[in-house]
Amino acid sequence: MQKLIRIEPSKCVGCKSCELACSFKHRGMFAPSRSRIVNEVFLDEAKFITVTCMQCDEPWCLKACPKGAIGKDAVSGVVSVDEVKCVGCRTCVSACPFGMITYQESSRKADKCNLCAGEFPECVTFCPTRCLTFSEEDKPLREKVLRFVNTMKDGQGEV
Amino acid sequence: MGKGWIGKVLRVNLTEGTCAVEKLNEAWAREYLGGRGLASKYLCAEVDPGVDPLGPENKLIFAAGPLTGTYGAANGRYMAVTKSPLSGTIASSNSGGCFPSELRYAGYDLIIFEGKSPRPVYLQIHNQNVKLADASQLWGQSTDRTEDLIREKFHGDAKVACIGPAGERRVLFANIINDKHRAAGRSGVGAVMGSKNLKAVAVRGNGGVEVADPQGYRTAALDSYGLLRNNPVSGQGLPALGTAVLVNIINQSGALPTNNFQFDTFAGAEAISGEKLAETYLKRNKSCLGCVIGCGRVTRLSGAAYQGSGEGPEYESIWALGAACGVSDLAAVTKANYLCNEYGMDTITAGATVACAMELFEKGLLSEAEVGMPLPFGDGAAMVKLIELIAKNEGFGQKLALGSYRLAELYGAPELSMSVKKLEFPAYDGRGLQGMALQYATSNRGACHVRGYLVSPEILGLPEKLDPQAIEGKASWTKIFQDFTAVVDSVGVCLFTTFAIGAPQVTRLLNAATGLTLDEEGLLVVGDRIWNLERQFNLRAGVDPGQDTLPKRLLDEPIPDGPLRGATARLAEMLPEYYRLRGWSADGIPGEEKLKSLGLS
Numbered sequence: 001m002q003k004l005i006r007i008e009p010s011k012c013v014g015c016k017s018c019e020l021a022c023s024f025k026h027r028g029m030f031a032p033s034r035s036r037i038v039n040e041v042f043l044d045e046a047k048f049i050t051v052t053c054m055q056c057d058e059p060w061c062l063k064a065c066p067k068g069a070i071g072k073d074a075v076s077g078v079v080s081v082d083e084v085k086c087v088g089c090r091t092c093v094s095a096c097p098f099g100m101i102t103y104q105e106s107s108r109k110a111d112k113c114n115l116c117a118g119e120f121p122e123c124v125t126f127c128p129t130r131c132l133t134f135s136e137e138d139k140p141l142r143e144k145v146l147r148f149v150n151t152m153k154d155g156q157g158e159v
Numbered sequence: 160m161g162k163g164w165i166g167k168v169l170r171v172n173l174t175e176g177t178c179a180v181e182k183l184n185e186a187w188a189r190e191y192l193g194g195r196g197l198a199s200k201y202l203c204a205e206v207d208p209g210v211d212p213l214g215p216e217n218k219l220i221f222a223a224g225p226l227t228g229t230y231g232a233a234n235g236r237y238m239a240v241t242k243s244p245l246s247g248t249i250a251s252s253n254s255g256g257c258f259p260s261e262l263r264y265a266g267y268d269l270i271i272f273e274g275k276s277p278r279p280v281y282l283q284i285h286n287q288n289v290k291l292a293d294a295s296q297l298w299g300q301s302t303d304r305t306e307d308l309i310r311e312k313f314h315g316d317a318k319v320a321c322i323g324p325a326g327e328r329r330v331l332f333a334n335i336i337n338d339k340h341r342a343a344g345r346s347g348v349g350a351v352m353g354s355k356n357l358k359a360v361a362v363r364g365n366g367g368v369e370v371a372d373p374q375g376y377r378t379a380a381l382d383s384y385g386l387l388r389n390n391p392v393s394g395q396g397l398p399a400l401g402t403a404v405l406v407n408i409i410n411q412s413g414a415l416p417t418n419n420f421q422f423d424t425f426a427g428a429e430a431i432s433g434e435k436l437a438e439t440y441l442k443r444n445k446s447c448l449g450c451v452i453g454c455g456r457v458t459r460l461s462g463a464a465y466q467g468s469g470e471g472p473e474y475e476s477i478w479a480l481g482a483a484c485g486v487s488d489l490a491a492v493t494k495a496n497y498l499c500n501e502y503g504m505d506t507i508t509a510g511a512t513v514a515c516a517m518e519l520f521e522k523g524l525l526s527e528a529e530v531g532m533p534l535p536f537g538d539g540a541a542m543v544k545l546i547e548l549i550a551k552n553e554g555f556g557q558k559l560a561l562g563s564y565r566l567a568e569l570y571g572a573p574e575l576s577m578s579v580k581k582l583e584f585p586a587y588d589g590r591g592l593q594g595m596a597l598q599y600a601t602s603n604r605g606a607c608h609v610r611g612y613l614v615s616p617e618i619l620g621l622p623e624k625l626d627p628q629a630i631e632g633k634a635s636w637t638k639i640f641q642d643f644t645a646v647v648d649s650v651g652v653c654l655f656t657t658f659a660i661g662a663p664q665v666t667r668l669l670n671a672a673t674g675l676t677l678d679e680e681g682l683l684v685v686g687d688r689i690w691n692l693e694r695q696f697n698l699r700a701g702v703d704p705g706q707d708t709l710p711k712r713l714l715d716e717p718i719p720d721g722p723l724r725g726a727t728a729r730l731a732e733m734l735p736e737y738y739r740l741r742g743w744s745a746d747g748i749p750g751e752e753k754l755k756s757l758g759l760s
Binding site for chain 1 (some may be wrong): 228229230257260264317337339340364365366367368369370373377380381384442443444445446447448449450451453455457468530
């Protein structure tokens, strides 16, 4: 199974530590607007939503790239941009329906989350509430299923 | 300019309608760091301390610190620095959220507002594009509505700091609200903003903050995070129950001022506690930018009597609108807190002023006819009604909009104002906590808890437990806490982190960010310098050392109830030692030698 950044929105407190950590590692500065992972704070609804590239099995960005600059690693499953091949045409930016691949003015290349290229993801390291975890197993999914199962269980009488 | 600082100041002349970018004064940045310290330096250099706080000659400075917008220790703070219309002292009010960091991402460390706009305006900042825009449609709007309207008009991702109707109408303790619910709360900085016809500052920044030693900075940050997580206050108490965790703790300690400081235990404490808030109106927890504590409480009221939503109430607000007024109805307290945020005024002074009015009423100095209703302690509905009247500066509210000191003076009983230098106390009685008594009396902005939070050692036992009733050593503790806090307020770090981290951690972060080579002792010298600078401003503003005192009630009337029964504030026994440790004369004046050693003469 592929190791991915797992996200549990219910644990998020909207601190943007993930954006700070990501931009500091990959841009060399604390610049949330240039982070690969996005933590959005909805003040009125009191909801905090974090999104990042989920390393699609059939990536739109990969299919759209006219230069073959985007690849998916057969072992790690990471979808990454080959900066040598990338010409900065931004076709991938248009293709990704999630807005998770961007064009960077500084490098003049396409840019996306590559799960920190084999190092432990920096955003997960700095997440204070464990809203973000990095694992093969989809634990948040399992917890959701368990919550549902327990609701069913509580509704059952003794047989 | 070295890393850490952006190196730019935005100067906005509201009279002329001009905005100009200038270089940050590097020498000052090294000596005063940023935030409270650096803005105080600019204010002292540019403003005559004798000015009318609400006149165009006063300036208002928004100042982030060299760590604002980074990670490491809840580094999302800024300071609003000006001369206070409430106390006449130098004012610096702190707030977090996302706005302060966005200011740095847009490319500025400080904004200096000067003059007065002929009509309501707000400042738009989109990186290097800066302009003053018409605010006639925003004038009169609540703080949350103002933010929505600005996001619709200017930029969907803008971070906004603004005043509400209370600031527009010069309520002397109006505040500046950012990110809808975070407040630069005390001393009336919002009234100064209103006096300049400046409704809001909206910022969108796409740049970033660089540090001098990235690897060293990262390691220092992880070290601080470890300490913050493993500390009982920053790692457990504050995340679990927010600042309201203190209601029961301070009440059980016998230092929760009740009915305008007539008692120090409150029978209704449990009903307005953090535990009760968590059971009732709490929706979820929320952090400011870069914070691993997350003490913010998003709440919603949907009962029959009161409706609304927002953040808080925080501990001090619960106390001021609750115990100080004898009110144990958490819904009323929460509603009043929302009103304060929406209208933009300080919950502490607002609640404490209502409490003062209630005692004037109780003592027969204030009539029902004058108020327009009976005003007994414990009447939550009356408290909420008065809060609204204050915020609108209408009817009897006009007298309360002046703060408790001027109110009590009007009715011939200034001793019933529970304040120092006309700023009302927060939620800890100095009679029970001798260190706090000294800190209140000597604080540069009046009776304030966040200039030296001696509650930490005296009640919570951090960094070590001190006997709250002892006076030995308290002068020294007070000075160290005041100096260290001045540094924390200047680098852009949240004071709440200091339950867990101290001078070693802040020094490491600051050095790694800026390339400075301060040691811990040097860091505290910076704090001492800031403290003395503020003191000089106050002395020149006519706030004489005779005001380093406490209300008669704290000095002469023993606490009548609870575990600390019988205690009074032993200020006279501590003050001479404090002056001596500060290197001041016996009558509280910083001497030439002292000032010279700090580079202030």
